[in-house]
Amino acid sequence: MAAKRLTESKRDAPHFYLNRTVDAEPLLAFRRTLNEALAPAKVSVNDLIVKAVATGLRAHPAVNVSYTEENLLFHKRISVGVAVAVKDGLIVPVIKDADRKGVSQIGEETRELAGKARDGKLSLNEMSGGTFSVSNLGMFGVDSFSAVINPPEAAILAVGAVRDEPVVRDGEVVPGKRMALTLSVDHRATDGATAARFLDHLADLLENPLLIVA
16 A cells, blocks of 8 residues: 555656755754653654654745645644654654654654554554655665655655764864755645755754754
């Protein structure tokens, strides 16, 4: 079923792709601080990305849409699908109203839904209602990739691994950490400039993570 839906998406939706590399050091440092404060609860980098995406969508409602033959649907709710690897492929459970939830709550829900996905116990409601998706393959060592849009959503964010790279800072080459983001967008629903503004805001949130929880 999922394969059929994504095949139709790739065939019918005119995908375009925007790439952005972000400085991941502030995000990793913020995560460490949060986990020290929230112990024994844990927050993952992906939980912070989901929250940042939801915050960005709130500021850029033109990306939180769905294309139909009749009209363009602007969603009032922001619900982020999180791709989970299972034995037979990927399943995308949905964090409903992610913009209204704290990072720790997003983390708890994601772990619960991921467990259900791997056990084959997700309900239809837990897999429906998404308005945007995040697919993170960084844990598999993938540097970057382009994801297929999960219809009827208009966009999906692909996240690569955090990489150690030499960077130039204040005229000096120093060790740094970088993370690649690729935004896949349905051109019928959103234009390049609108999507670029969203991705630029998202990068700013990830590089200044206090803004995610502000």
